[in-house]
Amino acid sequence: MTEKKPDFATLAVHAGSSPDPVTGARVTPIYQTTSYVFDDADHAAQLFNLQTFGNIYTRLTNPTTAVLEERIATLEGGRAGVACASGHAAQLIAFHALMEEGDEFIASTRLYGGSITQFGQTFAKMGWKVIWADPDDPENFRRAMTDRVKAVFIEGLANPGGVVTDIEAIADIAHEHHVPLIVDNTLATPYLCNPLQWGADIVIHSATKFIGGHGNSMGGIIIDGGRFDWSADDRYPTLSAPNPSYHGLRFHETFGDFGFAMACRALGLRDLGPALSPFNAFLILTGSETLPLRMEKHCANALKVAEFLRQDERVAWVSYAGLTDSPYYGLAQKYLPRGAGSIFTFGLKGGYEAGTELVARVNLFSHLANIGDVRSLIIHPASTTHRQLSEEQQIAAGAGPDVIRLSIGIEGADDLIADLDQAMG
Amino acid sequence: MNHDSYSDSYIAGILRDCRTIAMVGASANWNRPSFFAMKYLQGKGYRVIPVNPGQAGNEILGETVYAGLKDIPVPVDMVDCFRKAEAIPAICADAIDIGARVLWMQLGVRNMDAARQAEAAGLKVVMDRCPKIEYGRLSGELGWIGVNRGILSAKKRPLL
Ligand SMILES: Cc1ncc(COP(=O)(O)O)c(C=O)c1O
Numbered sequence: 001m002t003e004k005k006p007d008f009a010t011l012a013v014h015a016g017s018s019p020d021p022v023t024g025a026r027v028t029p030i031y032q033t034t035s036y037v038f039d040d041a042d043h044a045a046q047l048f049n050l051q052t053f054g055n056i057y058t059r060l061t062n063p064t065t066a067v068l069e070e071r072i073a074t075l076e077g078g079r080a081g082v083a084c085a086s087g088h089a090a091q092l093i094a095f096h097a098l099m100e101e102g103d104e105f106i107a108s109t110r111l112y113g114g115s116i117t118q119f120g121q122t123f124a125k126m127g128w129k130v131i132w133a134d135p136d137d138p139e140n141f142r143r144a145m146t147d148r149v150k151a152v153f154i155e156g157l158a159n160p161g162g163v164v165t166d167i168e169a170i171a172d173i174a175h176e177h178h179v180p181l182i183v184d185n186t187l188a189t190p191y192l193c194n195p196l197q198w199g200a201d202i203v204i205h206s207a208t209k210f211i212g213g214h215g216n217s218m219g220g221i222i223i224d225g226g227r228f229d230w231s232a233d234d235r236y237p238t239l240s241a242p243n244p245s246y247h248g249l250r251f252h253e254t255f256g257d258f259g260f261a262m263a264c265r266a267l268g269l270r271d272l273g274p275a276l277s278p279f280n281a282f283l284i285l286t287g288s289e290t291l292p293l294r295m296e297k298h299c300a301n302a303l304k305v306a307e308f309l310r311q312d313e314r315v316a317w318v319s320y321a322g323l324t325d326s327p328y329y330g331l332a333q334k335y336l337p338r339g340a341g342s343i344f345t346f347g348l349k350g351g352y353e354a355g356t357e358l359v360a361r362v363n364l365f366s367h368l369a370n371i372g373d374v375r376s377l378i379i380h381p382a383s384t385t386h387r388q389l390s391e392e393q394q395i396a397a398g399a400g401p402d403v404i405r406l407s408i409g410i411e412g413a414d415d416l417i418a419d420l421d422q423a424m425g
Numbered sequence: 426m427n428h429d430s431y432s433d434s435y436i437a438g439i440l441r442d443c444r445t446i447a448m449v450g451a452s453a454n455w456n457r458p459s460f461f462a463m464k465y466l467q468g469k470g471y472r473v474i475p476v477n478p479g480q481a482g483n484e485i486l487g488e489t490v491y492a493g494l495k496d497i498p499v500p501v502d503m504v505d506c507f508r509k510a511e512a513i514p515a516i517c518a519d520a521i522d523i524g525a526r527v528l529w530m531q532l533g534v535r536n537m538d539a540a541r542q543a544e545a546a547g548l549k550v551v552m553d554r555c556p557k558i559e560y561g562r563l564s565g566e567l568g569w570i571g572v573n574r575g576i577l578s579a580k581k582r583p584l585l
């Protein structure tokens with residue numbers, strides 16, 4: 001008997017969250033506690049040895065957070081999830097399980113600016129070296145391979161938007177070299193794209209964005225796809241070798257297809273510490289229930305706004321992968337058939353001056369440095385987030401003087417268009 | 426019987442019916458996966474009898490170790506195999522002889538011929554699964570570490 005796989009919308013509401021078995025509470029309770037009592041000394045010892053399932057301390061596990069982890073793992077079609085305090089924390093914890101000092105990884109040049117800094121500067125201080133590759137030609141990843149490369153990292157739909165990366169082609173190259181592909185799926189969300197289906201091994205989200213969706217909580221999550229063979233050779237000792245801090249336990253051998261997730265939790269969260277707060281987990285979980293509804297509206301609105309801007313004579317260019325004349329339209333059709341997301345960039349003919357004026361004149365759009373909120377957001381990177389860079393560096397980062405980034409919310413599209421129309425003067 | 430996917434009720438039925446489990450390949454080494462599984466299942470109220478010729482006569486977790494299934498002096502409901510696929514046919518033959526009702530092969534272990542033989546003798550068969558992980562999945566405990574259990578339910582009571 002094969003059961004029909006439940007619809008995404010059903011999973012978004014139900015995955016991970018059965019009623020509380022003790023109280024019957026239907027909504028997942030907020031377990032606002034740091035710690036959990038042991039039955040006795042033997043139970044405590046078993047928990048510390050990872051021999052039984054259970055809670056010790058909220059830095060490692062929390063029953064509210066666990067529901068969020070299972071839910072997003074399910075929505076991504078993955079084996080297990082590990083929630084972290086932010087998207088950046090999730091990236092740190094994932095790499096911590098893969099990298100040893102002196103190891104290298106290849107990352108796409110088309111990433112959120114904060115990730116470029118995290119990889120290029122802060123990871124370098126830990127002896128993890130990033131090698132950059134332009135994803136517009138996936139062959140660049142093959143050319144960048146070295147025998148110290150332990151992972152490949154891309155954003156599927158890339159921030160600041162409009163750019164789609166060929167996940168399947170890059171997954172194939174990574175696997176030819178026996179390294180896992182990590183995809184940051186923040187901008188697409190599991191509703192628009194499941195990178196694991198296209199060969200990714202690990203998915204990372206900043207849950208701060210669409211998954212929570214309401215701009216009220218920082219959060220991140222790592223999804224273990226469960227398919228990578230960490231023990232094929234000795235290149236991933238954190239996963240395959242006996243771990244001295246657990247008296248010789250081997251994570252991959254002991255936990256099988258969720259061994260990577262367990263290492264992220266029992267080593268990364270334990271020792272580096274960026275656990276998600278249970279209250280944030282609750283808010284993000286509540287947000288996740290409406291993810292499919294919101295993404296439909298986000299995408300429909302974004303397409304309308306992008307189409308309006310494209311035909312407006314004050315606008316020089318629009319970069320949205322949902323527009324038929326975008327160079328990424330073909331990839332968007334393949335990887336994002338339900339919509340090309342709601343974050344994109346455009347430029348005004350009036351350049352830098354016109355851009356700052358537009359940002360000052362909008363009334364419904366909030367001028368702030370976030371994306372993936374129910375509210376529409378606007379930012380002029382050259383005068384804010386990328387202000388300290390040279391013009392040349394700004395252009396390379398997709399944040400040239402005339403670039404404006406929008407994150408389209410779920411308001412009425414006509415109101416958003418009217419607001420931009422009046423603000424363009 | 427399709428051995429590529431088992432229904433939750435099939436696995437839950439086995440874990441509800443069986444009380445005594447012979448664990449072939451049980452390790453005395455506390456950081457080995459079989460030791461983890463044995464300890465966990467004991468905690469859930471199962472009697473787990475270790476089988477390991479190298480340890481025969483010793484004790485693991487309070488239970489005497491036997492050299493083979495046929496040496497176990499009490500009735501066994503289920504035989505859980507922590508051995509590689511090639512070792513399964515011999516274990517299967519003994520499991521049939523001692524009247525076990527379930528032949529269970531651990532994660533990563535499949536032997537279709539042995540499965541057919543056991544089924545022909547009336548045993549239920551599970552391959553490529555771990556009873557600890559299945560118990561955790563069906564009881565809800567596995568969700569505590571963020572693992573996707575593949576279970577959707579608006580019921581207060583878990584399957585196990
Ligand atoms: C694509 C992408 N990845 C990661 C991050 C970092 O996430 P967080 O801000 O939750 O640390 C962001 C934040 O803007 C992002 O847009």
